[in-house]
Amino acid sequence: MKAFTIQSGDGIQAIELIDRPEPTVGSGEVKISMRAASLNYRDLGVASGGYLRNDTRPVVALSDGAGEVVEVGENVTRWKVGDRVSPNFVRDWIEGPATNAKLKTSLGGGIDGVLAETIVAPEQSLVAIPDELSFAEAATLPCAAVTAWHALFASGQLQPGQTVLLLGTGGVSIFALQLAKAAGAHVIVTSSSDDKLEQARSLGADEGINYRETPEWHKAVQQLTQGEGVDHVVEVGGPGTLERSLKSASVGGYIHLIGVLDSPGAKVGPLLSVFNLLTIRGIYVGSRLMHEQTVAAVVGNGIKPVIDRSFSFADSIAAYEYFASQKHVGKVVIEF
Structure with a gap:
């Protein structure tokens, strides 16, 4: 499979499209075919290096994404194949207060993110996408x-x-x-x-x-x-x-x-x-519980995420460059 990885702290030019082995699913894990991702200012900081708890190298880029479950591991009870899901920004922050250990599991910096054709995530780190939201819209929510x-x-x-x-x-x-x-x-x-x-x-x-x-x-x-x-x-x-x-x-x-x-x-x-x-x-993003509350508030109030512009997966670097230009209002999205 293909993934965009941050190789160093040299900014956007340090992001490379590489081939990686298809990830395998362990007990309690879910494999997701990614359908959309979105950019945040934090992603520019991660690529430039020196971002607290987010200096893992190499690391798959971006924290915010949405996709479809294509395989479930043993003992998975929350999801089935075909479910639409979005990973929480901080993988291990499910509810309650944050800790240093939890914050080290921030996607696209501390650990591998979502700018890959396929990812694997613990079942408890995922949030359901309601029918009212497209993959692109759901991908705008996890951070911002x-x-x-x-x-x-x-x-x-x-x-x-x-x-x-x-x-x-x-x-x-x-x-x-x-x-x-x-x-x-x-x-x-x-x-x-x-x-x-x-x-x-x-x-x-x-x-x-x-x-x-x-x-x-x-x-x-x-x-x-x-x-x-x-x-x-x-x-x-x-x-x-x-x-x-x-x-x-x-x-x-x-x-x-x-x-x-x-x-x-x-x-x-x-x-x-x-x-x-x-x-x-x-304020540093939030727990899975907060993510779920946010989704409920967005859907319950008929809020439509504002997507300024959408890029293809192959044009992810162009998406970074457009985002860095600060011409956008709302979110910049990558659709797979």
Whole structure:
């Protein structure tokens, strides 16, 4: 079978299409014929090296995928041939709190991922794909949608009428927008592109701020909230945007720390978090239980994952390059 593997930390050019032996199925395992995968910002970081717990080399690329069960091993009870399934991002995190050992089993970095024609996975690490979702749509959920769910609901306990600030229009932010609106929240989105802000409004965003035109965007957030600030910030920028996110939050607000897209070396003072009693929490994807809850929320609310562009399996490197250009809104998908 064919698989795309990351051979070194030299970026996209370190990803190679190779031939590998067809994997064999052990007791409690399931073989899956992959049908779709999707990209996340983390995948660029893994390919570039130095990503915590994700420096295994070589490693099959990508964490997010969906496929069909084609063989089950002995003692498998959860699945049968023909079932449609999606692997959880962190293979061994089924429920409860994360541990260092569990986080080392993150697909496409710590262990082999899903950008292969066939994979084998433990039966307990898989989530069922409902009929309402295509393989491509299901493949968009394991990282971005689960991260948004973990932040706003599993951690933040988002309530109707609360206000959410989203940075940018990538996968996590767009899923957070869709989930927050379904929960009755008021959503503000930032972007450097008026076109992307218009797309966000078409998906339900209540307000948009172009941060290139308004560099001190936290002031605009305060104006839009009558000086109260927002209840939740889904913070995907990291240290480069964190100070303004802190200034955007309400007293008692939540800062959900997810990404390091901007200025990872910047320094941020802690005093606002003290004076405004903020809850600042790191969010790293989620458990299989959270994945299942996310799927239920997406289907139950009629949410359609936003797929910006789809590539073929053979064009996976082109998919990486397009994703790295940051032209997309929502998700970039690879279909096998």
